[in-house]
Amino acid sequence: MADGNVATGPSLDEDVLNEAAKWRKGGRNVALATVVSTWGSSPRPIGSHLAVDEDGKFVGSVSGGCIEGAVVSEAMEVMNSGKPKVLEYGVTNELAWEVGLACGGTIQVFVEKVE
Amino acid sequence: MKQHTLSRLLEDQAAKRAVALATDMDSGDQTLVYLNDADGPDGSNAQxxxxxxxxxxxxxxxxxxxxxxxxFIETFNPPLRMLIVGAVHIAQPxxxxAAVAGYDVTVIDPRGSFATEERFPGIALNSEWPDDGMRGLNPDRRTAVVTLTHDPKLDDPGLEIALKSDAFYIGSLGSRKTHAGRVERFTSAGFTDTEIGRIHAPVGLNIGSISPAEIAVSILAQITEVLHRNIEAREAA
Incomplete structure (x- = not known):
């Protein structure tokens, strides 16, 4: 029924998971970051995904741009260690000057390796 | 995440099967939970x-x-659906x-000259009589129904099926006077006040809409409000 329907928000997130699966099947190391909690105003809702490969190439978004750089480098660490990590970003974070959310919200991001 | 878990999630999404992914945020263990089934280390954890x-x-x-x-429990539900009766001007925007907002949209209209691919590029069209079309599409609790034809002959049969369904939203275009007539017809057809009260009419939020696109905004806004307020109310209870 959806055939031919205009591309939509939710299906964009689906594309991130598809891309992650494709990368992994192609033999690349992949990590997946997922927004698991948000407080206050935050640009991307819970369940937003970001997939990162071993070269730091990424698709998707967890914040609309504010913290992607930091999440990508954490994701590459998780790829190497294989251990999942919970990251938190917000105005109270000491890195706020560099990677805080301009909108003043706080978000928690779960990062895991795609095995 | 195991590759196998990721592939299953993607298969479920393609098959429009509702699933939740439960992730232990410390160990990273993951379980796929379906309405009648589960797969993973927490597959028999009742909580x-x-x-x-x-x-x-x-x-x-x-x-x-x-x-x-x-x-962390992440839900992967199939898209919400919107069933529109009437391939009329307002149905176009x-x-x-609605498609941009993530809905699977179907427009039901037996009048071939209205429901054309040219007028509704990329939108699913159903040319059955609205009661048959609506019955076949089987609205559920993740479906919004909107009737727009202004013609009781087409709107009413669609509404009747919608009122017997779990559709989370039912709206019908028409003035207060038109709606009063509709209420009368449905009352004599045996529907209760509570059932008839599910129909949002005049349809849409009162934001002073004039053009078809503006009316579409007011309808989509009202549907969005009903969708989220329902859940907020349940969470607060």
């Missing part, structure tokens, strides 16, 4: 299963504290806007 199935019902992903474990 996790109950939380995940409620999350699917509410379409709400969040972190739970279950017996001291931090479990409404179907496009």
């Amino acid at each position: 996790v299963l109950a939380a995940a199935r409620q999350a699917i019902q509410d379409d709400r992903s969040k972190v739970y504290d279950l017996s001291g474990r931090r479990i 409404l179907s496009r806007m």
Whole structure:
């Protein structure tokens, strides 16, 4: 029924998971970051995904741009260690000057390796 | 995440099967939870299963504290649906806007000259009489129904099926006077006040809409409000 329907928000997130699966099947190391909690105003809702490969190439978004750089480098660490990590970003974070959310919200991001 | 889990998630999404992914945020262990089934290390953990199935019902992903474990439950529901009766002028912007907002949209209109691919590019069209079309599409609790023809001959049969369904939203175009007539017809057809009260009419939020696109905005806004306020009310209860 959806055939031919205009591309939509939710299906964009689906594309991130598809891309992650494709990368992994192609033999690349992949990590997946997922927004698991948000407080206050935050640009991307819970369940937003970001997939990162071993070269730091990424698709998707967890914040609309504010913290992607930091999440990508954490994701590459998780790829190497294989251990999942919970990251938190917000105005109270000491890195706020560099990677805080301009909108003043706080978000928690779960990062895991795609095995 | 195991590759196998990721592939199953993608298969489920392609098959439009509702599923929740329960992730232990410390160990990284993951369980796929379906309404009648589960697969993973927490597959027989009653607490996790109950939380995940409620999350699917509410379409709400969040972190739970279950017996001291931090479990992130992420829901992957098939898209919401919108069934529009009447391939009329307002249906054109409404179907496009709804598709952009993530709805699987079907426009039902037996009048071939209205329901054309040219007028509704990329939108599913159903040319059955609205009661047959509506019955076949079987509206559920993740479906919004909007009737727009202004013609009781077409709107009413669609509405009757919608009123007997779990559709989370039912709206019908027409003035207060038109709606009063509709209420009368449905009352004599045996529907209760509560049932008839499910119909949002005049349809849409009162934001002074004039053009078809503006009316579509007001309808989509009202549907969005009903969708989220329902869940908020249940969470507050």
